[in-house]
Structure formats: C-alpha cells, structure tokens
Amino acid sequence: MILIKRWIQNWRFAIKDFLSCLGFLWLITEIISYFFSSVSERLNLPLIFWCILGSSFLYAIFKNYPKSSHSIKIRDRDSCIELKIGDAFNVKGSQIVPFNNYFDTSLNGNVKEAKSIQNKLIKDYFNNDSKQLDDKIKEKINIRDTPFEIGKVIEIEKQKKKLFKNKIKRFYLLVNSKKQKNDRVKSSIDDFMLSLNGLWEFLSSDSSKDESIVIPLINAQHGRNPELTREIIIKQIIDTFIDTSKYKAICEKLIIVIHPSDLKKGNLKFDELIKYQLFQCKNYKSIEFNPKPEGKEIEPSEVSKIKN
Secondary structure, three states: OHHHHHHHHOHHHHHHHHHHHHHHHHHHHHHHHHHOHHHHHHOOHHHHHHHHHHHHHHHHHHHOOOOOEEEEEOOOOOOEEEEEEOOHHHOOOEEEEEEEOOOOOOOOOHHHHOOOHHHHHHHHHOOOOHHHHHHHHHOOOOHHHOOOOOOOEEEEEEEEEEOOEEEEEEEEEEEEEEEOOOOOEEOOHHHHHHHHHHHHHHHHHOOOOOOEEEEOOOOOOOOOOOOOOHHHHHHHHHHHHHHHHOOOOOOOEEEEEEOHHHHHHOOOOHHHHHHHHHHHHHHOOEEEEOOOOOOOOOOOOOEEEEEO
16 A cells, blocks of 8 residues: 555656657657658557557556665775665564663563564564563673663574574664663663664674674654654664764665555655665765874874765
8 A cells, every 4th residue: 555655656757757658659650650651551550559558658657666675885885775665574684673771571561562673573583472582681691780771782693493494583682772660661862873873883893794784763663752753763874874884894784674654654755765875875975084103292183085
C-alpha cells in the first residue's frame, strides 16, 4: 500500500515521461512514413499506434517506479552508505540493537509488548526468552556496574537455524536511552548524538571488522522529543558516519534501514533522502593539518588543505 502511494506521488513525472516517450516514438514513425513511403504503406498504423501507446505507458511506469534502496560510495573512501526500506532483521549484515543504560531486557514486561528491535531480537534469536539474552549479556559485562554510560556497546553473536544450516549473526547492543523509575525509557537529543559517537568509536577500534553494519532508526520510538524527527535521525546517522570515516575505518558499508511504518509515520520522502545522501557523500569538507615539528612550543595547528 505504501509502495503504491509512493508511486502515485510521482504522477506528474510519470505523465511527463509518458508524453515524452509517446511524442518521440510517434516522431520516429512519422519520419519513416515520410521518407520511406513504400514501407509505411505496408504498416498497420492503428496497431503501431497502440504499440507506441503501450510502450510509452510501460516506460513511464518503470522509470518512475519507487526505489526501495540506494547505495553510494563516500568520496575518497572505501566505505559506502546505503538507504534501504524494509525490516532490519531481513538485511544481511551485523545488526545494531538499541538498549537502555541498564541493559534491562524486560522492563517489567514492556519490551515484550513493544514493537521494537530489541523485542524482535529476543523473539527471533532467543526463543522469546529474555533470560537467554540476559545470560549472553552477562558474559560480556558485569551487570553490577549499571547504569552504563550512553554510547556503551556490547558485541554478541548468536546462531539461528535457517533451513538445513546454522547461521551466525553478530549484534551490537548500543546504549542510547535511560531507564526511568516507571520501567519506561527516555532519551534526549544529546543521548542520541552521544550514542552515535560511541557506536562509531567502538566499531572503528574495538569491534570485529564487518563488511556491512545494519542500523535502524534508533531513538525514533522512545525519544519523546518532537525535534528529533525520523528525518533528522537519518541525516545525523549519515553525517556522523561520514565525519568519523574521514579519519577512521568503520566498515565497508553502512545500511540505514527505514521500516515501512517509519516511512509513513515520519512522512518521509525517500527520493529527498537519497538527494541528501548523494550530496553529503560527494561534498563533505575534509580538513588536513600540518604536522607539528618536534621540540617546538605548543602552538595552534596550521591547516594545510581544505577539500570540498
């Protein structure tokens, strides 16, 4: 339904492409008829007209069919960013899963009732048993050290049976929110930015190296901050990833997955997000500083190059 709605939104471009193709094909037909009259006499013009009409219609449909993914390489880097509409758990790659600062997998039953990435992790990989996930987390950290700081990341792996073989998937549990006394979670814009910075730092220095990292729209559901919209979340993920990638290697591909429900709730225009993605990946500013000579007193660094 959302796909049809997105296609209908492009109706102006579809009509324009339809008329352009129709006019071009009919012009070719008229040229053939004028210069090759013997050929045109043997042609079935009504049939040709309907063929041209159908071809133009199909051309307009396929050209304006809504994209569900778009990938582009970051300028002068080996990394790329992909925007994708779908379910994050159906995308190949290591998965980012947002958590509260206590790594509480139940929240007194609230997690089980919520339609969240965390709940899907427990259902799909831990047999709908949060205690199994608790045990996995306790292998990595001392749970007595709670609460953990925003940006803390735990790396875990879990097998899942798929047809006739076991598939191992890696998860990065990211602290991006704070647990409240009512067993709900809350996060601010600062928490969102700190969690992203902590995530990129961990992935670039402390994690196993991954070809693809899959990140959903973290902080979109429980932030309760009207200024932190889904569009801002996507753009900040893109910007901070590019900014860190200028100096550190994080992964070969970052896949930002937008669930169809987020597309609708956030009134997101996927084509506009692609334009932003393209511009940022190609036009980010890179600043290089001259190295400081040894033995000299401390002075401000001098810029050697700025690349737009």
